[in-house]
Amino acid sequence: MKFTLSWLKEHLDTKATLAEVRDTLTMLGLEVEGITNPAEALKGFVVGYVVEAIQHPNADRLRVCKVDTGTGTIVQVVCGAPNARAGMKGIFAPPGSYIPGTDLHLKVGKIRGEESNGMLCSSRELQLGDDHSGIIDLAPEAVIGQPAAEALGLDDAVIEIKVTPNRGDCLGVHGIARDLAAAGLGTLKLVKADAVEGGYASPIKWTHGYEAKPDSPCPIVVGRHFRGIKNGPSPDWLQRRLKAIGLRPISALVDITNLVTFDLNRPLHVFDAGKLAGDLVMRQAREGEQILALDGKTYTLDPTISVIADSKGVHGVGGIMGGEDTGVRDDTTEVFLEAAYFQPIGIAASGRKLGILSDARYRNERGIDPESCLWGAEVATRLILELCGGEASEITRSGVMPNWQRSFTLRPDRVKTLTGIDVPGADTASILGKLGFKVDGQGPWTAAVPSWRPDIVGEADLVEEVTRVWGFDKIPTTSLPRLSATSKPVRDPIQRRVPQARRALGARGMNEAVTWSFLPYKKAERFGGGQPDLRLLNSIDATLDTMRPSILPNLIEAATRNEARGLSDPALFEVGPQYKDASPTGQRTVAAGLRHNMAVPRNWAGPARTVDAFDAKADALAVLASIGAPVENMSAQAGAPDWYHPGRSGAIKLGDRVMAHFGELHPEITAAADLKGPVAAFEVFLDAPPPPKAKATKARPKLVLSAFQPVERDFAFLVDAAIEAEKIARAARNADKALIAGARVFDLYAGKGVPEGKKSIAIAVTLQPVERTLTDAEIEAVSTKIVAAVVKATGAVLRG
C-alpha cells in the first residue's frame, strides 16, 4: 500500500516529521517497506523562463534560447523541442545535472557551433511520463528559479507499507491516519460523507436475484444515477496523487473511483448508464455465462460467482472487476454508481478461480467496512458533482446491512497477564476509543467493535490493539524461569540417533548433504516407491513430483553432478526422511550414503583400490554402533532390494528385523546415472534397532579380566563356494562358549590348488582360559570340537 505524506495529512492533522511517521507506522504493525521522494532526483533542477528563442543559424530543427534561471544571469541553451518559445516557463537542468531519462550527465558544450549551458527537459527525460513531443510547459504562475520538484508538485515523500491480511482498513489512507492518531501522532480529520440530496428518482434500480440476507454473497448494494455530467481528464491534483502511487490517470470518473478506493478503502464502480438495459440485479452467475471484463479478457463464470447484470447480460464480476462494454468513456454523460458489500470468502474464491488481480478484489477479499456502501456512495457523489458537474439522483439500494455489530469484554488485568505490560486503565480505554471502539465501563470494559474492523473477534484482539498502540517496545524482557536447576537432555534416546549417525559418518570421511524430500516419479518407481498417495497433485515440475521412497536416488544424482564438475570419488550421506505411505507413521528416518569409485586413490605408499560392498557394510555397521544398537547380535545376510547388485549386497538383521541394507549399486542404476566405476551404498533405518531399555541403573555389568594369556589357533577349511563365511565363524565361536572368546576370518582363497566350486577359508580362534593356563591336551580337545562344529554346520573339510 502506497501513499504520500501530503495525502496522509489530508486525514491527519499532525506536526510529525517523516521519520516519526515512518517509525510509528512500523511500530504499529504497518511495516514501512520503503520511502522515496521524487524530489531527490530533481535536485538542482529549477523553473527557467525563456526570454528569447531564435532559430539556430546552422540547424533547422534547433533553437537558441536565452533562459532566465533566477540566478540573475541569463544562460544560453540550445533546444530541439518544437514547443520551445519565448515567454514560456520550463524545467531547466544546469550543467552537471544527471538526466534520468537519458542516463547522461550534462556538460557545457557546443551544438553545431552554438554554446549550450544546460537544457530544458521533457517529461520523459525526467522520467515523469511518456511525453517527449516537447519540453515541459509550466503554467505561467510558476516562479522563476523555484525548485522543479515544488513547481511540479512532486516534493512529496511516497511511503510504502506492508499491510497484513487482517488490516484491510489500512488499505485506505484514512485508516492509516486513524492508527497514527491513536498512537499520538496527531488528530484524525473527519471524512465529509453526509448525504447529498438527490434531485430525481434513479431511473435504474438495484435488485437482488435472491432474497438478500446478512450472510448472502452480497448482502447489500447501493447505487445512484448521475446525468448531465462531463467526463474527461481529471484535475492535476488528482492525477498527481494517483501517479505518485503508481496508478495511471484515465478519466475523471475512473480516477474518482480509484481515489476513493485508495483513500477510504471503498472500492466503487461506475457504469455508463446509457449502455445499461433496465434495472441492475445482483445475482450469482449462471453456468457458462461470459463477460468481457475491463482488462480486455473474457471470463467464463459459474454459480459460485457474484455478478451484476441487467436484462441483456452480465456487466460486472461482483467486487472484482467491471465489464468492458458498460465502462465509462470520455463522452459519457450519464453514469450509474455501484457500492456494494460482498462476503470476503466468496470474493477470494471467485478471484482465485478467475485469476483476476484487482485493487477491488484485494480489498473486498480482506473485508471492507460494510457501512461504507452508504457513506462511500456519498463521498463519491460529492466528487463526481464537483469534478464532472451534472446532477445526482436519489439513492437506490437493495438488500440488508450485514450484522457487523459485536462487543467483547476486556478484563482489567488481561493486558498485563498476556503481555506483561501495565497499561493504565484510562489509557486502555482511550486507545480503544481512538481506534473507533465504543468503550463502556471502568474495567472490565465492554468494547463495541467498529464496522471497519472485521478482524477483531475476541479479547486477545483487544489486548493486541492496546499493546501495539501503547508500544511493543514497552513489553518487558523476562527470561523464562528455570524448570529445574540443571537442564535435561533436549533429545530423547531415539531422537539422539540422528546426530549420532551424522557424526559417525562424518568421522568416517563422508560429506553430509541435504537433498529434496521429493524426486521424479520414474526414480521413485525404480526405488520401490511412486504409490499414488505419494504423488504431489501440484508439483513445481516433473523432477520433483513424488515423495522419495529412498534417499539414495538423490545422492546418486548428487554424485553424478559432482563427477560432472570434476569432483571425483564423492562419498556422500544424508540423514533424513523417506516415505512409504502418506500416513503419519509412513515416514522413516534413514541414514543413507554412498561412496563412488576409489576407496583408496593412487598413492605412493600402497595400492589403490575401488569401493566395494564391504565399505558400505562398514559404514552401516559404524552407524548402528554409533546409535548404541547391539551390533554383536546382528548378522549380515544376502538379500537387499533390487537397486543393489544382486550378488554383492546384503541386509544386516537383528533376528528377523532388517536394520540396514548395503552393497554395490546395481550396474544398471550406476550406468543410468552415468557413473563409471562401482558405487557402494547403504541405508540404515535409524528407527529399527529396539529402543534401549529404560533401566533403573546406568551401571555396566561387572568386568571380568582373566589372569591367563589368551591362545590363538588358526584353522583352514575347504567348503562349498556358496557357504557364507559368517556361518563358519559362528559355528567355531559356538563350539565352546566358555573357552572361545572370538573367531575371525582372516583368509579367503579360491583358485589353483582348490577344487572347482570350493573355497578355502581360514579363521583365527581366540581361546581365553579363565581358571588356569591351558595344557596342550586341552587345546587339542577344543580344536577338535571346533573342527567338528564347523564340519557339521557347513560340510567343510579341514585342510591339512
Place this chain on the structure above:
Amino acid sequence: MSDLSTIRSEALEAVSAAADLTALEAARVAVLGKKGSVTGLMKTLGAMAPEQRKEFGAKVNELKGEVEAALEARKSTLGASALEARLAAEKIDVSLPTRPAREGTLHPIGQVMDELGVIFGEMGFTWADGPDIEDDWHNFTALNIPPDHPARQMQDTFYLPPRADGTPVVLRTHTSPVQARTMLSKDVQKMLAAGGSLRIIVPGRTFRIDSDATHTPMFHQVEGLVIDRTTHMGHLKGCLVDFCRAFFEVDDLPLRFRPSYFPFTEPSAEVDIGCSWKDGELKIGAGDSWLEILGSGMVHPNVIRNCGLDPAVYQGFAFGMGIDRIAMLKYGIPDLRSFFDADLRWLRHYGFSALEAVR
C-alpha cells in the same frame, strides 16, 4: 713378569683394534676364552707356591678386570656407532604426503539444529517431531486457519491425494502442526493439569510452492512453543533475546519486536535483530539497520481450544524461525539454493567437522 705385561699390552691392543662387535668378540675369546691368553695365565696359578700365587694371582685378576673394562667400553662405543649407522640407513623423506584419508563434513543445517538444541535445551525445552506429510486439520484448521481462509492460499501449499475419507493431505507448510500434535497428547495434558510447563522446539523440514533465487520448495523451520498458566509476552521477548544473543554470539545484540499478524497467534510480533551493512557485508549486532528473522506471538485462544485445552486457564507463546536463514546469517552463506545442491566444494567449505563439539 715380562710375559704379563706383554699379554696385557697385546690384549688391550686387540680390544681397541676391534672394528666391530664380531671382531670384539673374537678379541674377547682370544684373551678371556677357554684358550685365551689371560685364561692361560690363570691356569698357571695352580702350579705356583702359595706366596707367589697370591702375589701373581692378584696381578692376573687385576689384568682380567682391566681387560673386561676395556671390552665393555669398546662394546658400548661400537654399539652406539652401529645404531647410528642403522638409523642413518633408515632415514625417510618426511615431506612425502600421508596416506590418503578422507575428511568428512557435516551440513550447516544439522549443525544449526544441534546449536538450537543446546541453547533451547538449556532453557528447559525438549525436542518434538512430527510427520512431513500432514492432514489439513493439523496444518491449518487446528491453527485457526479455517477452510477458505486466505492464508491457505497465501502459503501456496503442496497437496497430495486426499485420504479415503476425503481429508486433504498436504506437505506441512510450517512446523506448527506439531504444536497441535503435542498439545493434544494425553501425557502433555496431564502434565499441564498438574501445573507443569510445556516447552518444545520442533526443528524440521517444511514445504511451500516457491522456487526462485531466495526460495526453495523445501526449507527448514524451528517452531518453539511454551504453554502453561502464566507465560506472557515478556517471556516470549526474554526467551528470544536470550536465544538470539547466544546463537549469534553477540552479548548486546538488540532485538526489535513489531506488531504483525499470524492466524495462530494474538497478539503477534515479528522480530528483527540489529545489524549494519558495510561495503555490502552484513554485520550482526548493534547498528543502524534491522533484519527480520522470525515471527512469533501469544498462542491464539482458538488454537489452544482446538487442541483440547481451556484458553481461560492456559496460555503461552509460539515462534517460528527459518533454520536455513539463521544458518546463512550466522555463517555468512550467501545462497539458499546451494544448501540443497550437495556440491562437494560447498559441503567442504561451509561444512563442520564431525568432531567439532557443539558448544
